Amino acid sequence: MKKIVILSALFFVSFLIKGQIIISEVADPADESSGKFVELFNAGTSDVDFDTDVYFFVRQVNGGTTFNEVQLTGLFTAGETYVIANDSTNFFNLYGFYPNITISGNGGNGDDTYYLYSGADHLTGTLVDIYGEPDLDGTGTAWDYTDSKAQRNFDIVLPNTTWTASEWTISGANYLETTPGMHSPPLVAKKLSVVAVNSGNPVLENYPFEISFQTLDSLGNPTETDIDINISIALNTGSGSLTGVTSGIINANSSGNIVYGLEYSMAETGVSLIVSDNSGVLEADTSDLFDVISAPPLVNLVITEIMYNPPETGTDSLEYIEIYNNDVNPVSLLNFSLSEGLSFDFGDTTINPGEYIVVAERASAMQTMFGFSPFVWSGGLSNSGEAIVLLDNYARIVDSVFYENNTPWPVDANGNGASLEFCDPSMDNSLPDGWSASLFFVDTINGGFPVYGTPGSSCSFPEATAVNITSINGGTLPLVNNAFTIDVELIDDLNSPAVSSTGDVGLTLTLYTGNGSLSGTLNGTIAMGSSSYSFTDISYDLVETGVSVIVETDDLQIEADTSEFFEVIVIPNPSDIMVSNFNGGVDPVVNDNFYFEVSLVDDLENVVNALSDVPLTINLASGTGNLSGTLKDTIYAGSSTVVFENLTYNLAETGVEIAIEDDQTGSMQDTVYFSVNEQNNQLLISEIIDPADDFNLRFIELFNAGSTDISFDNDIYYVSRQVNGGTTWEEVQLSGIIQSGEAYVIANNTADFTSFYGFSNDAEIGGSGGNGDDAYFLYKGGDHQSGTLIDIYGELDINGSGTDWDYLDSRARRNYDVVNPNTTWTQSEWTITGADAIDGTPGSHTPPLEPKKISVVSVNYGNDVLANYPFDLEIQLLDSLGNITL
Incomplete structure (x- = not known):
C-alpha cells in the first residue's frame, strides 16, 4: 500500500512538471497579417518530447464550428519557447527564423480562441491551457487581440483552463513589437550604446548636429530603464571644442534618446564622442570615429510662390509652392528636401540660375489648370498657415516661410483664388511685406471661381493706370468729428486690380467738395507690388451733404480719382433699445445660465452710444416658469451695450418671452421670444x-x-x-x-x-x-x-x-x-x-457609408499615354454621397 502511495506521488510530480507548458504570447500584428503566431513556453524543469507525449494545439475560428489544429512534434526544452505560425516562409521573412510548426487555415485575426490539449485533439484530449473563451467570438471582449499582441505575464508559470484576464497584457502592436521565441522579462540596463552621430550624415564645422544613444542589457540587447538616466556627452578624440547641448536624458520606461544641438569648432578627421551616465551606474560608450568637414556656403534658393488654399471644395488639388534659384550657379538638389507640413525629396534634380521649380499636391490638376506637371509632394499645406522649410543636403535651412491666412499677409490668398507671390527675391521672404496676392488670372474652377497665379514663372501683374476709391467708411455715413476710413486701390485700363512694378505709389487725400475741413493722416503709400491702401483716421468737422474727396498720386502717369458725394451726419441720439446676440444663437437649457445683449439704437436701428446712463429692467412677460439672475443693469454714458448674463429659467417650454424696458421714461422697450430645452445629458x-x-x-x-x-x-x-x-x-x-x-x-x-x-x-x-x-x-x-x-x-x-x-x-x-x-x-x-x-476619425462619429460606386481619379496622373507602354489608372471607392469610403 505504501508503494502505491509513493508511486502515485511521483506520478503527480512528474505530471505537474510536464504540465507547465503554457500559451505565452498571441500576436495579430497590425501591419503584417502574415506575421500572426502563437508562442508556447515550457515553464517546467524538464524537457517535453512531443514524439512520446501527445499534444495538440487548436484554434477555434470566431467561436464557431471551424477548428484548425496541429499535433506538436520535436523536443520542447525546459525554459524555452515553441512557436506555431500560419505560414513558415512569411514568418521567416519577417522574424529571421522559422517557426517550430505551422497550423492550417488563416485564422488568428483577434477573435479566435486558442487551446492546448494533451493526449489527443480537441474532441478527445484533455484541456491543458486556453487563451480566450470557448464557443465565443472574441470581438469586443476583454481578450480581443485584433491588431495587437497578448503577452502572458512573466510571473505566470502554470497553465489555466479558464480564461483569466489578469494573467495577460494586451496592447496594440506592429510585428516589430512582438517577441516570438523569447518569453522572459527584459534584462536590466547595464551600459550605454551610441547608435549614430548625426544619423550617419556629415557633421559640419560650427553647425548643429545630433547624437542618438540607447541602453543595453548584459547581452547587448536594447532594454528600458526603470528610472530617468541623466547623460553627459563629451569629446573623446579630436583637437577642437564640443559646445552646444552636451547633456540629455533617457526617461524611465524608455530605452534611448536623441540629443540635438551639439556643435564642433573645427574641421578634422578622427573625431569621436563619449556618452556617460552622470550617476556612474551604466557603462559609458564611445562613438565610432567620424569626420567634421568645412561647411560649404548656403545656396541662394528662395520660396517665391505659395498656393495654400485654392478655391476648391474637398481636397485642395491645386496647392503648390514655387522655388527660385537666385544664385549665380546651378544648384544640384540631390538630397535637398521640404519638411514641416509637407515632405518631398527632390532626387537628382538641378535648377539653373534664374529658373523656377514647382512642387504641388496633384500633377493632373496642375496640368489641367496651368499646363504643366510639377513634382508631387506628400502631405499638404494648412489653410490656417504654417511653416514651409527647404533643407539642403546637410539638413541646413536654405529658406523658410511661415505664412498666415490673415493680415498683414494678403487675405485674398485665403480661399479667394489667388496664390501668394514674392516678386523680389532680394528681400526677406520671411516677412509679409514683400508678399502679395497674385492678380494674374488663369482660369475658373468649381463653377466660376477664378484662379490667379504664375507657378513656374516670374510674377505677372497688370500695370496700374489709375486710382479707384472703393469705399467711404465701409458704406456707413461718417459722423462729424469722428474718425472714418477711405479705401483705395490701383486699377488698370480694364478697371481690374493692378500694381505698380516700378516703385512705391505715394497718395495724397484732399477735400474736393464741402465747406468743412478734412483732417487726419492725409498721405499714404501703396508699396510696389501691392494694390490697395486704407486711410484709417480721417475726420470731417461739419455736418453737411454733398461732401467728396479726391485721391491723387505722386506718379502723374497714374490717374487720380474723385469719390461719390457722401453725407457727414451728427452723432445720433438713442431712441430705442434692441436685443442682440441672444445666448450665442442657442436656445437655453433648463436651469443652465444664459445671456443676451441689449443695445441702444437710433431711428435707423444703428447702434449708438448713450449720452447719459440708461438703467434697464428685464422681466418675464410670457411663460409659466421662473426667471432668475441679474434682472437690472445699466448702459453707461459713452457705451452702447450691456450684457444680461447668469440668467436661468427653471422650466422647459416654448413661447417664453422676456420684456426689457428703460427705467427712466419707459419709452424704450424691446422683447425677445425663445424656447427653453430639457437638459442635454447626451x-x-x-x-x-x-x-x-x-x-x-x-x-x-x-x-x-x-x-x-x-x-x-x-x-x-x-x-x-x-x-x-x-x-x-x-x-x-x-x-x-x-x-x-x-x-x-x-x-x-x-x-x-x-x-x-x-x-x-x-x-x-x-x-x-x-x-x-x-x-x-x-x-x-x-x-x-x-x-x-x-x-x-x-x-x-x-x-x-x-x-x-x-x-x-x-x-x-x-x-x-x-x-x-x-x-x-x-x-x-x-x-x-x-x-x-x-486610422483616427476626429470630427466624425458616424458609421461609414457603404461603397456605392467607383470613381476614376486620373489616367496616368494627367500625363500623356504612350502607345504600347504601361500607364497608370487611379481609382477610388465612393459612398452614396460621393465621399471617399473604404
Missing part, C-alpha cells in the same frame, strides 16, 4: 487615440448625441486626464458650441493635429499624457475637483496598463449605438484596436 466621449506612429497626434473626441446644441460659454464643461492613475491631472475648460449630432475634438498638439488631419481641433489639452494608461473624464460645472462627473473612459486612480481599457498605440471608439454618457467604465461600449494616426 454629451459623451466618443473616440480616444494614441497613434503608434506619432504620439503628437493624440486626441480625444466628444459627441453630442442629444437633440439640442450645447454652448460651452454658458455651461461649464471640463475634459480632464488623470496621468497613470496618479496625482497629476491635465485638463481644459471647453469653449464654443457643439451642435446636436456633431463632434468636438481636443488635441494634445494643435499644430501637428491641424497639419496632419487638415482642419483645426476645437481645443488643446496641456501636457503630454494620453499614452494608453491615462483615464479621461468629462465634468460639468467645474474641473475634476469641483465639477460633476458626466462620462468616463477608464477608471479613477488606476494605471490603465494591462487593463481592458488600455489603449497604448491604439484607437478606442465608442460604439455607435451608445448615445448616453456613463460614469462607470463599461468595456462593452467600446471597440479598441491597434492604430496609426491615419
Whole structure:
C-alpha cells in the first residue's frame, strides 16, 4: 500500500512538471497579417518530447464550428519557447527564423480562441491551457487581440483552463513589437550604446548636429530603464571644442534618446564622442570615429510662390509652392528636401540660375489648370498657415516661410483664388511685406471661381493706370468729428486690380467738395507690388451733404480719382433699445445660465452710444416658469451695450418671452421670444487615440448625441486626464458650441493635429499624457475637483496598463449605438484596436457609408499615354454621397 502511495506521488510530480507548458504570447500584428503566431513556453524543469507525449494545439475560428489544429512534434526544452505560425516562409521573412510548426487555415485575426490539449485533439484530449473563451467570438471582449499582441505575464508559470484576464497584457502592436521565441522579462540596463552621430550624415564645422544613444542589457540587447538616466556627452578624440547641448536624458520606461544641438569648432578627421551616465551606474560608450568637414556656403534658393488654399471644395488639388534659384550657379538638389507640413525629396534634380521649380499636391490638376506637371509632394499645406522649410543636403535651412491666412499677409490668398507671390527675391521672404496676392488670372474652377497665379514663372501683374476709391467708411455715413476710413486701390485700363512694378505709389487725400475741413493722416503709400491702401483716421468737422474727396498720386502717369458725394451726419441720439446676440444663437437649457445683449439704437436701428446712463429692467412677460439672475443693469454714458448674463429659467417650454424696458421714461422697450430645452445629458466621449506612429497626434473626441446644441460659454464643461492613475491631472475648460449630432475634438498638439488631419481641433489639452494608461473624464460645472462627473473612459486612480481599457498605440471608439454618457467604465461600449494616426476619425462619429460606386481619379496622373507602354489608372471607392469610403 505504501508503494502505491509513493508511486502515485511521483506520478503527480512528474505530471505537474510536464504540465507547465503554457500559451505565452498571441500576436495579430497590425501591419503584417502574415506575421500572426502563437508562442508556447515550457515553464517546467524538464524537457517535453512531443514524439512520446501527445499534444495538440487548436484554434477555434470566431467561436464557431471551424477548428484548425496541429499535433506538436520535436523536443520542447525546459525554459524555452515553441512557436506555431500560419505560414513558415512569411514568418521567416519577417522574424529571421522559422517557426517550430505551422497550423492550417488563416485564422488568428483577434477573435479566435486558442487551446492546448494533451493526449489527443480537441474532441478527445484533455484541456491543458486556453487563451480566450470557448464557443465565443472574441470581438469586443476583454481578450480581443485584433491588431495587437497578448503577452502572458512573466510571473505566470502554470497553465489555466479558464480564461483569466489578469494573467495577460494586451496592447496594440506592429510585428516589430512582438517577441516570438523569447518569453522572459527584459534584462536590466547595464551600459550605454551610441547608435549614430548625426544619423550617419556629415557633421559640419560650427553647425548643429545630433547624437542618438540607447541602453543595453548584459547581452547587448536594447532594454528600458526603470528610472530617468541623466547623460553627459563629451569629446573623446579630436583637437577642437564640443559646445552646444552636451547633456540629455533617457526617461524611465524608455530605452534611448536623441540629443540635438551639439556643435564642433573645427574641421578634422578622427573625431569621436563619449556618452556617460552622470550617476556612474551604466557603462559609458564611445562613438565610432567620424569626420567634421568645412561647411560649404548656403545656396541662394528662395520660396517665391505659395498656393495654400485654392478655391476648391474637398481636397485642395491645386496647392503648390514655387522655388527660385537666385544664385549665380546651378544648384544640384540631390538630397535637398521640404519638411514641416509637407515632405518631398527632390532626387537628382538641378535648377539653373534664374529658373523656377514647382512642387504641388496633384500633377493632373496642375496640368489641367496651368499646363504643366510639377513634382508631387506628400502631405499638404494648412489653410490656417504654417511653416514651409527647404533643407539642403546637410539638413541646413536654405529658406523658410511661415505664412498666415490673415493680415498683414494678403487675405485674398485665403480661399479667394489667388496664390501668394514674392516678386523680389532680394528681400526677406520671411516677412509679409514683400508678399502679395497674385492678380494674374488663369482660369475658373468649381463653377466660376477664378484662379490667379504664375507657378513656374516670374510674377505677372497688370500695370496700374489709375486710382479707384472703393469705399467711404465701409458704406456707413461718417459722423462729424469722428474718425472714418477711405479705401483705395490701383486699377488698370480694364478697371481690374493692378500694381505698380516700378516703385512705391505715394497718395495724397484732399477735400474736393464741402465747406468743412478734412483732417487726419492725409498721405499714404501703396508699396510696389501691392494694390490697395486704407486711410484709417480721417475726420470731417461739419455736418453737411454733398461732401467728396479726391485721391491723387505722386506718379502723374497714374490717374487720380474723385469719390461719390457722401453725407457727414451728427452723432445720433438713442431712441430705442434692441436685443442682440441672444445666448450665442442657442436656445437655453433648463436651469443652465444664459445671456443676451441689449443695445441702444437710433431711428435707423444703428447702434449708438448713450449720452447719459440708461438703467434697464428685464422681466418675464410670457411663460409659466421662473426667471432668475441679474434682472437690472445699466448702459453707461459713452457705451452702447450691456450684457444680461447668469440668467436661468427653471422650466422647459416654448413661447417664453422676456420684456426689457428703460427705467427712466419707459419709452424704450424691446422683447425677445425663445424656447427653453430639457437638459442635454447626451454629451459623451466618443473616440480616444494614441497613434503608434506619432504620439503628437493624440486626441480625444466628444459627441453630442442629444437633440439640442450645447454652448460651452454658458455651461461649464471640463475634459480632464488623470496621468497613470496618479496625482497629476491635465485638463481644459471647453469653449464654443457643439451642435446636436456633431463632434468636438481636443488635441494634445494643435499644430501637428491641424497639419496632419487638415482642419483645426476645437481645443488643446496641456501636457503630454494620453499614452494608453491615462483615464479621461468629462465634468460639468467645474474641473475634476469641483465639477460633476458626466462620462468616463477608464477608471479613477488606476494605471490603465494591462487593463481592458488600455489603449497604448491604439484607437478606442465608442460604439455607435451608445448615445448616453456613463460614469462607470463599461468595456462593452467600446471597440479598441491597434492604430496609426491615419486610422483616427476626429470630427466624425458616424458609421461609414457603404461603397456605392467607383470613381476614376486620373489616367496616368494627367500625363500623356504612350502607345504600347504601361500607364497608370487611379481609382477610388465612393459612398452614396460621393465621399471617399473604404
